[in-house]
Amino acid sequence: MTQLGELFAQGKVEEIWDRCCGFIDLSIEDFMKIQERLLQEQLELLKKCELGKHIFNGATPTNSEELRRSVPLTTYADYAPFLTKRRMDILPKRPILWQYTSGKNGEYAHRWAPVTARQMDEVESLVWAMALFSSCNKRKDINIRPNDAVLYGMAPPPYATGTIARCFPHEKFNFLPKVEEAERIPFEDRVKKGFQMALSEGLDYCLSMSSVTVALGNRFSQSSGKISMKFLLSNPKAMLRLLKGKIKAKLAGRPMLPKDLWKVKGLMTYGIDGSVYREKIKEQWGRYPLDFHGCTEAFLIATQTWDYSSMTFVPYMQFFEFIPEEEAVKSWRDTSYQPKTLLMDELKPGNYEVVITSFHGGPFVRYRLGHLVQITSLRNEALDIDIPQMIYLTRVDDQIDIAGFTRLSEKGIWQAIENSRVEYVDWVACKERVNNTPRLHLYIEPKDNTTQTKEEVTASIHEELKKVHPGYADLESFIGLMPLDVTFLPKGAFKLYKIRQQNAGADLSDLKPPHLNPSAGDLAFMLNTPTKVTVKQEEAVKV
Structure with a gap:
């Protein structure tokens, strides 16, 4: 110890x-x-x-x-x-x-x-710090307790987030599932099992990628009524928690959300999408996530504290x-x-x-x-x-420059899409030239319930891009250029891409195409996706 x-x-x-x-x-x-x-x-x-x-x-x-x-x-x-x-x-x-x-x-x-032993010691201290910051309201407001239940939604070793999870004192807490087991099973199976365990055993902390935190909230609100009756009958605590959650949601006049089931002490998330999903996570889970920044080469660079605003550098x-x-x-x-x-x-x-x-x-x-x-x-x-x-x-080296007026980042484009309220599965974007004019071409797969036309989606995202990127707004006001093109990808484009990558033995980080400047081959594959996804393929990609 x-x-x-x-x-x-x-x-x-x-x-x-x-x-x-x-x-x-x-x-x-x-x-x-x-x-x-x-x-x-x-x-x-x-x-x-x-x-x-x-x-x-x-x-x-x-x-x-x-x-x-x-x-x-x-x-x-x-x-x-x-x-x-x-x-x-x-x-x-x-x-x-x-x-x-x-x-x-x-x-x-x-x-x-x-990674050296001394680095691991330092990371352990910082993981403790993040756990404390995520659940406090002021200095030394300490709410963490032994055996608190922690949902483990990080990418497994040898990814850096798996190392971070190992540094967390998991033997002192109730990890869902246990770290030793979690590292032996596929990532998607682990998240699903952890979620089911949380229904029975409760949930105090969630340690996960921002996108996974949102996906869990989305999936639960969409399919909470489809939870296996066999599972519920064998887990009376889960059934009681689910019943109470349904009552809360019904009284609020909306689908059930994670905050109806658990009052989590802290959420610790990472990923460039953290600020993009910040409000959505708060809406789903009942509190803001504590975001931190790091990478494989640098481990932890900075972390938010209990005001959930900008991050503080770690020395x-x-x-x-x-x-x-x-x-x-x-x-x-x-x-x-x-x-x-x-x-x-x-x-x-x-x-x-x-x-x-x-x-x-x-x-x-x-x-x-x-x-x-x-x-x-x-x-x-x-x-x-x-x-x-x-x-x-x-x-710095992965942005889309449009006519020298603005350099559009992945995060900025993503924020504009989120702010537009378009119902989408995922997206990719690249710079193209049409009649010698620079264009931002956004390829987006709409959800089944989307009723907006391509023209309406284009107009909505264009307006949000002007708010997120002042230089983008200048393109229209200064030179009369509206540089956004939107193409709807066929239903199942990203699911079939994921299946293709899994069949090829791709790593977890390569199961999705890059949001910015995907290869011509990847783009062609998604554009030519069949319009129907088989039931077997649907099951293969469920989280």
């Missing part, structure tokens, strides 16, 4: 708060001192290993100033020859596990990243540098250009690309994540947090 687990078993929850949540009480000066100290420890480790010598290329930096002056920015291509082969002999510290995310077409199937996992957006875009277009970076205490509100150097024996040095974030303020005045506040925007 870990030290934090022992403290929890002894009921010393305030000490857990101090250890895990204390970073929100740091001054920016103290934040930077921690960053510099941990960086200097990491630089000494890098100087002694093959990977560090390769990246340093003769340089011997001892602090952040020397590092920024003597070592160029890096991308995964600089590490791929070593990390894709999972070589442990060249690393600053020997890892205890490896995790991955999707790779680059034609170059490497996955981006692998090693313990990596050293932060920031490239102003204009400089970042310029350098992605011209790979020979080396932009200058700013440190955390040099920031002003605005948009920046995040650059990280791993701590605790991790491999990455001045590594460009490609993540564009917005610094919303230099501190959280309401909660007296003296650390810059951020929200995640998009990937």
Whole structure:
């Protein structure tokens, strides 16, 4: 059992708060001192290993100033020859596990990243912090209890979210299903089983992807009356909970929602769709989700606190540098250009690309994540947090530029679709040229109950895009261009795409096409989807 687990078993929850949540009480000066100290420890480790010598290329930096002056920015291509082969002999510290995310077409199937024991310890503290933040209303308002029921809806190892779930002190809680079992069964089966267990055993916390949280709410409101009678007869607690939920929903004059069944203490979600689905999750579950930002290479970068607004950076996992957006875009277009970076205490509100150097024996040095974030303020005045506040925007290198007026992000397009109230299954978008005019072409699969015409959907989403992207609105007001085209995809397009990927043995992250700029082959497949999906195929894709 870990030290934090022992403290929890002894009921010393305030000490857990101090250890895990204390970073929100740091001054920016103290934040930077921690960053510099941990960086200097990491630089000494890098100087002694093959990977560090390769990246340093003769340089011997001892602090952040020397590092920024003597070592160029890096991308995964600089590490791929070593990390894709999972070589442990060249690393600053020997890892205890490896995790991955999707790779680059034609170059490497996955981006692998090693995880050290010290990193796991730090992640454990941060997972505790998020659990505490998700269920409190002020500092040291501690509502977490032993044996609280936790719905486990994260992607399994070797994805980073599976590592995060392992770091959660799951032996002290009632995970639905148990982590050991969850990691042995397919993701969709796990979510379904966890949901059924929650009907019987109750639910206090939900740890899941934002889209899974919404999908659970949608599916339950649509099919709560179809729950197996055999299951209900063998689970009287589930039957009683369901009956009470139906009464609440009927009195409210709407379909049953998760909040009719459970009064959850906290929701912890991740994904670029977190802010897109924020209000929908609140409507379904009765409280806002606590969102956090991280990735395979950087683990946890920042987390919301109990005001559920912008995120607070965490100082313990990596050293932060920031490239102003204009400089970042310029350098992605011209790979020979080396932009200058700013440190955390040099920031002003605005948009920046995040650059990280791993701590605790991790491999990455001045590594460009490609993540564009917005610094919303230099501190959280309401909660007296003296650390810059951020929200995640998009990937710098994956946006759709329309006529130089606006760069449309996945998140922005998604938000406009959600705000339009169009009933849809999923969507993809790409930039096309029609009669030498740039167009944003949105391919969307409408739900069965959609009554809007393609023209009505186009007009509705166009109006919402103008609200989300001021530059998009300028296209119409300045040059009279309405650059949106909408095509309805056939019914079942995304389901059959998923079946095709599953049959090909694709990873969980590749079961859907990318929202922005899908390949011509993927787009052609969905456009030519048969209009009917067989019952067998329907069953294959149910969550």
